Structure formats: structure tokens, C-alpha cells
Amino acid sequence: MIDREVIDYLKSVVLEVNDDISPQDIQEDRSLVGDLGLDSLRLAEFVSRVKGKYGDIDLTDWFVAAAREGSDTIRDLALFLQNASGSNP
Amino acid sequence: MHRPTITKLKSSFPKHVLTQDEFCDAFHHKWYSDVPNVRELMKQTRVEKRHMAWDPREALATRSPEIQERMAVYKTAVLDMARPSIAGVLEGAPVSDVGSFVMASCTGYFGPTPDLMIAKEFQLRADLRRTFIGHMGCFAAFNVLKVAMDALAARPGEPVLANCSETCSLHFRPERTREQAIIHALFGDASVSALISNEESGAGVQLIRSRTEQLYDTHDLMTWDILADGFYMTLSPFVPLIIAEQIRGFMERLLAPEKLAVSDIRHWIIHPGGPKIVRSIATQLRLTEDDVEPTFRVLRERGNCSSGTVLLVLEDVLQNRKPEPGDYGVMMAFGPGLTMESILVRF
Structure with a gap:
């Protein structure tokens, strides 16, 4: 089961790095790059903040999957973080 | 201990120089009017000025030239740009000892490849071992240096001439996306040559x-x-x-x-x-x-x-x-x- 706290945290980070978007537009199944306005600069800042919270988790596998169209959603990242940190085996 | 050593290194650039503001002023309305905050986006690349093989304000003023025209420009520009850096590293060097020449360029094509034209112009040995590395992109200097290292392992007494020459500006095209605006704001043109030989430490x-x-x-x-x-x-x-x-x-x-x-x-x-x-x-x-x-x-x-x-x-x-x-x-x-x-x- 997906952890709502993780979802809400990731939504809040999207809002922090993209002030052009309104909270109601941030849906967990929308693409970070394609729908939520994270260009390369904002995406780097988003990831920097997420890594600041989740520390040593290697995100390479998620980056590779997320680079394919439509796979870079908040939901996908939340599931990856949960699995990688062992909170939702 | 003798190691492959860069003993000379020299860069050269094409004559056109554009600041980022000049580039943005010229193309902001023409190409990027649909891209939000494009001027700020270009500033975020931190590029302040670039050398270019042509002036895009003239070359791209009214149309996007076909690949044939762009390659015709490359054919002359890559040699004009490379010539001073090659001359710089060969000056005072034992040119007749140079046994290999390896060159990288991913921004144009013609044959015989540019390295042949350069070798001819600088009267390098007729039995010169030439290698042209094309289309590998931003890391190709490493392919050049690794070929040089291998050549010096096989023939320790023969210096290697190395060169990387790119005319990235010849590939700017009108496309109204953030991705292409960033790419157009980032790339410039340059040629860098090196002379590499087996030397003791302290020689380069x-x-x-x-x-x-x-x-x-x-x-x-x-x-x-x-x-x-x-x-x-x-x-x-x-x-x-x-x-x-x-x-x-x-x-x-x-x-x-x-x-x-x-x-x-x-x-x-x-x-x-x-x-x-x-x-x-x-x-x-x-x-x-x-x-x-x-x-x-x-x-x-x-x-x-x-x-x-x-x-x-x-x-x-x-x-x-x-x-x-x-x-x-x-x-x-x-x-x-x-x-x-x-x-x-x-x-």
C-alpha cells in the first residue's frame, strides 16, 4: 500500500520548486516533466531536496525508468522510495 | 618512468563571437517567443559568450539552411578553425617524427576526412597512421587520448598529434521548445590540439x-x-x-x-x-x-x-x-x- 505521507511530501516539494503551478494541479499520477512543469533545472532541485530527506538511496533505477515518457510520476517515485527504504516490502 | 605525456596544448576559435544577450536578442522573437522566460532560461546556462563558425544572425536570418549547405560551411570552417591550434603545437616540434594523428569531430562530415587535409597541409609523413573519430559527442577527447596512449604503447618513440574540432553552431535550428532553447544557448565552437609523446615526469x-x-x-x-x-x-x-x-x-x-x-x-x-x-x-x-x-x-x-x-x-x-x-x-x-x-x- 502506498504511503500517503510520502505522496504528500513529494507534492509539497513540487510546489516548492515550481511556483507556477497550483496545488490542485499536482496529481500523483501526472508526469513531473511533462505535466508538472519540472524542466531540467527544476527537476535537479526537486531531486536534490528529495535526496536530502532520503539520504543514501540510489535513485539510478528510478531515473532510468522515469526518463521514459509517463513514468516520472509522484506515485512511481513514492513507490520506489518506499521499496528502497524497506518501509513497504 | 616514461608515460604518455601531453607536452603541448593549444586552442583556436572561429572569428564570430556572440554574447548570450546578442544571441537571445536575435532569436528571442524569431524562434523562442512561445517558450516562457527564455531569456532567464538562457542565462541559467551561465554561458556569457561563444565563438561560432558562422554568424547565426545572418546565416539563419530568413530560413533554416539544408544539411548540404551546413556541411559545405563545415568543410571550410573546420580546417580554418583547426589550423592555428595545429600550427601552435607543431611549432618547433620534430614534425617528421610524428607517427600518428588522431582527430575527433562530431559536427560535420566529408571525405577524405579533415585529418587527411590537415596532414597534407602540414606535410606530415606519408606513412602517418591516421584515425578520425566521428559522432561520439562530448567525450570524444578521451577516445583521442586513448588512441594516443595505445599508439605510444605500440610505438614508444613516435609522437602523436591529437585534435578535437567542433562547429556546434552550424546545427542551430528553429524549434520552439525549452529543450532546444537550452541546447542553443549552451554550445559553441572550438578546436584544441595536443602533442603527445612518451616522457619522464615533469615534461607535461x-x-x-x-x-x-x-x-x-x-x-x-x-x-x-x-x-x-x-x-x-x-x-x-x-x-x-x-x-x-x-x-x-x-x-x-x-x-x-x-x-x-x-x-x-x-x-x-x-x-x-x-x-x-x-x-x-x-x-x-x-x-x-x-x-x-x-x-x-x-x-x-x-x-x-x-x-x-x-x-x-x-x-x-x-x-x-x-x-x-x-x-x-x-x-x-x-x-x-x-x-x-x-x-x-x-x-
Whole structure:
């Protein structure tokens, strides 16, 4: 089961790095790059903040999957973080 | 101990110079009017000026020239641009001893390849071993240097002439996307030549060890294809993130065989692919502002000139940081593949 706290945290980070978007537009199944306005600069800042919270988790596998169209959603990242940190085996 | 050593290094540039403001002023309304905040976006590349083989304000004023026209410009421009840097490293050198010439360029095609025309012009030996490396992208200086290292292992007494020449500006095309606006704001043109021979320490920049790694699952995240009106680059915004995630392990695998650690490296010669990737690498390797200043200085003053850029950074380190004999440095660059390249050097 997906952890709502993780979802809400990731939504809040999207809002922090993209002030052009309104909270109601941030849906967990929308693409970070394609729908939520994270260009390369904002995406780097988003990831920097997420890594600041989740520390040593290697995100390479998620980056590779997320680079394919439509796979870079908040939901996908939340599931990856949960699995990688062992909170939702 | 004799090692392959860069004994001479020289850069040269085409005559047209555009500041980022001049470029943006010229193309903001023409190409990027649909891209929000494009002027700020271009400033974020940190490029302040670039040399270009043609003036895009004239060449692209009314149309996007076909590939045939662009390649015709390349055919002349690549030789005009390379000539001073080649002459610079051959000046006073035993030209008849040069046994190999290896050249990289991914921004144009014609045959016989440019290295043949240069060898002819500079009257290099008729039995010269020539290698032309095309289309490998921003990391191709490493392919050049590795060919030189192999040549010097096989024929220790024959110096190698090396060159990287790129005319990235010939491939600017009208396309109203943020991705292309960033690419157009980032790339410039340059030629860098080096003379490499087996020398004792203290004679130049010794090439100690190289390491290459390919991330095969990422092959479609950075591409360089040929269209009817120019070469076309794509770059996933995830590329810098992937490389940053891999960089510490990559560096450890380069340095461990020499019993060195990241903290032993005094000089960082990092390809300025873009500000974010340099920042991310610096964070991962815990580098200081001073460590990455040569990279950012080249980015500001030259832009990303593809294959030769890492050699521009090396030239900057030699001129401005003046390394002490025995200092270690690491050269690194990245590109399509994704491919990560590095060489451990000793000054």
C-alpha cells in the first residue's frame, strides 16, 4: 500500500520548486516533466531536496525508468522510495 | 618512468563571437517567443559568450539552411578553425617524427576526412597512421587520448598529434521548445590540439590511467541524429541526475588501482556539459568552488564546445592554477551511451 505521507511530501516539494503551478494541479499520477512543469533545472532541485530527506538511496533505477515518457510520476517515485527504504516490502 | 605525456596544448576559435544577450536578442522573437522566460532560461546556462563558425544572425536570418549547405560551411570552417591550434603545437616540434594523428569531430562530415587535409597541409609523413573519430559527442577527447596512449604503447618513440574540432553552431535550428532553447544557448565552437609523446615526469601532463563505463540501459536518453536541416540533439533532463548518481563509484574505480582517493586529486578537469551536471558532480565528490572554477570559466567564456571542451579546461588549469610537479588531476566527460570517460593525470 502506498504511503500517503510520502505522496504528500513529494507534492509539497513540487510546489516548492515550481511556483507556477497550483496545488490542485499536482496529481500523483501526472508526469513531473511533462505535466508538472519540472524542466531540467527544476527537476535537479526537486531531486536534490528529495535526496536530502532520503539520504543514501540510489535513485539510478528510478531515473532510468522515469526518463521514459509517463513514468516520472509522484506515485512511481513514492513507490520506489518506499521499496528502497524497506518501509513497504 | 616514461608515460604518455601531453607536452603541448593549444586552442583556436572561429572569428564570430556572440554574447548570450546578442544571441537571445536575435532569436528571442524569431524562434523562442512561445517558450516562457527564455531569456532567464538562457542565462541559467551561465554561458556569457561563444565563438561560432558562422554568424547565426545572418546565416539563419530568413530560413533554416539544408544539411548540404551546413556541411559545405563545415568543410571550410573546420580546417580554418583547426589550423592555428595545429600550427601552435607543431611549432618547433620534430614534425617528421610524428607517427600518428588522431582527430575527433562530431559536427560535420566529408571525405577524405579533415585529418587527411590537415596532414597534407602540414606535410606530415606519408606513412602517418591516421584515425578520425566521428559522432561520439562530448567525450570524444578521451577516445583521442586513448588512441594516443595505445599508439605510444605500440610505438614508444613516435609522437602523436591529437585534435578535437567542433562547429556546434552550424546545427542551430528553429524549434520552439525549452529543450532546444537550452541546447542553443549552451554550445559553441572550438578546436584544441595536443602533442603527445612518451616522457619522464615533469615534461607535461602525464596520462596515467583511463576508465570508461557505459550505462547501456540509458542509450536513448541522449541522442545526436541527422535531419534535413542540421544535426539534432536530444537530452533527457534525467541525464545529469543519472551521471551524478554514478560519479563517486566511477571515480573510485578509476583511482583505486593507483591507490588514490578523491581527496588526493588537486585539479579537477570536468567537461562543462551544463551548470547543473557540474554542480551535481561537485556535490557528490565534495568539491569546492575553487575546484570547479576552471570548468565554469570555460563554460562562461566558450560555452560547451563538445569534444574539445575538456581540453580547454585542461588548458585553463595549466594557465591559471599552475599545478605543481607531481600534482594529480582527473579529467572527465560524459555523453551519448550514456558513456562516462575519465583519465587520471599527473602534472
